């Protein structure tokens with residue numbers, strides 16, 4: 358049981374863009390300093406330096422790890438041998454100058470991608486919408502399609518028009534079946550109004566690290582945006598994969614998001630352990646996993662604009678550190694990364710918080726709060742009301758965080774007793790801006806990296822997702838009648854029914 362005495366001190370780190378309060382972790386700075394001594398390997402500083410300079414070795418995939426080199430628009434453009442027309446494409450589409458093959462202005466953009474080619478772009482576009490540069494002459498609607506079953510596409514197709522829509526095919530490998538399946542359906546759908554040539558010439562942008570495949574697909578070179586193979590999928594929102602974010606807010610604001618991430622890179626590089634937000638997040642997480650044996654972390658944003666953060670974090674953390682093999686491919690015997698879950702906090706209060714407060718399971722959580730909100734596009738009355746709503750959300754965030762830690766004892770009335778003792782962090786920003794958003798995401802990236810170093814795993818590969826893909830291909834062959842194989846009675850009976 359965690360010793361959950363009410364926090365008598367404030368344990369926090371404040372920096373310009375991001376703040377961490379870990380007063381409700383039950384860990385003093387002295388204890389964390391001692392834990393850091395024990396856990397951070399002697400070569401940590403050198404590995405951190407490698408990461409921040411694009412030199413960390415992703416040994417199993419035989420390449421470097423270079424997403425930290427993408428923290429400026431300049432480098433995003435340079436990534437395609439200096440030929441990336443990233444900012445030009447953004448300008449044309451946002452200003453209404455990009456015309457479709459039949460001469461109509463493009464009004465809709467659909468990002469087709471999955472995993473890192475979907476989660477980051479969707480989260481960023483949703484979170485930063487209100488920061489759109491107002492030089493956009495017309496409104497560009499952005500849609501996201503990832504699901505391999507076509508369900509999302511089915512909902513989007515009726516509200517767009519082939520003549521006024523551009524599709525971003527976002528795929529680092531340009532070979533992911535989920536994405537290609539959606540693209541195939543789109544191709545069939547455009548035929549009523551456009552030839553394939555027209556579609557390719559004016560309605561498709563490819564974003565990938567695989568230039569040859571984009572060319573083979575027929576995407577004109579001017580509409581190919583490339584990025585380095587050494588940028589991992591789940592770290593790619595800073596690269597050209599972030600195109601849909603830039604289309605939503607403008608290249609200038611997208612650049613500010615990169616600036617925020619860069620500020621955290623510098624902070625991560627230079628701040629001493631006890632003032633270093635990513636490092637503290639990592640150490641606290643390792644402590645909760647190893648010493649307290651808590652196997653999960655809930656991500657609970659208290660600002661609706663961050664509602665896609667939990668899914669993003671699931672890929673970032675679980676695909677990086679959910680592993681049982683060491684960096685040198687030896688078996689690991691102690692648990693590594695936790696299960697990440699969560700949801701928009703205020704709605705969670707009306708759904709799963711009951712279990713958190715009075716159920717049987719241990720958990721840790723990160724509350725994420727935005728203290729102030731400007732809402733410049735509305736009348737004074739509406740602005741005032743929106744600011745009140747922000748205060749309402751923050752007060753609820755503080756209340757539940759307090760209750761989860763301190764609990765509430767009521768021996769005569771078990772129904773109203775709260776267990777308490779659940780360690781949580783509060784990550785907060787004064788305002789959500791492209792910079793503070795970039796800082797938050799980069800802080801989490803570096804937390805995950807640091808934990809990978811502590812656990813001696815390669816956080817940059819994902820061998821465990823491959824077997825399932827191969828098995829699915831074998832099953833599909835049988836469903837399609839191209840093979841006769843049998844699997845097991847349950848699988849066989851479903852296949853038969855199909």
Ligand SMILES: O=P(O)(O)OC[C@H]1O[C@H](O)[C@H](O)[C@@H](O)[C@@H]1O
Pocket residue numbers: 471472473474527528529530531532533536590591676819822
């Ligand atoms: O961008 P893509 O190459 O299409 O990959 C999309 C996603 O699929 C893979 O299965 C990986 O597990 C993810 O890390 C990746 O983000």
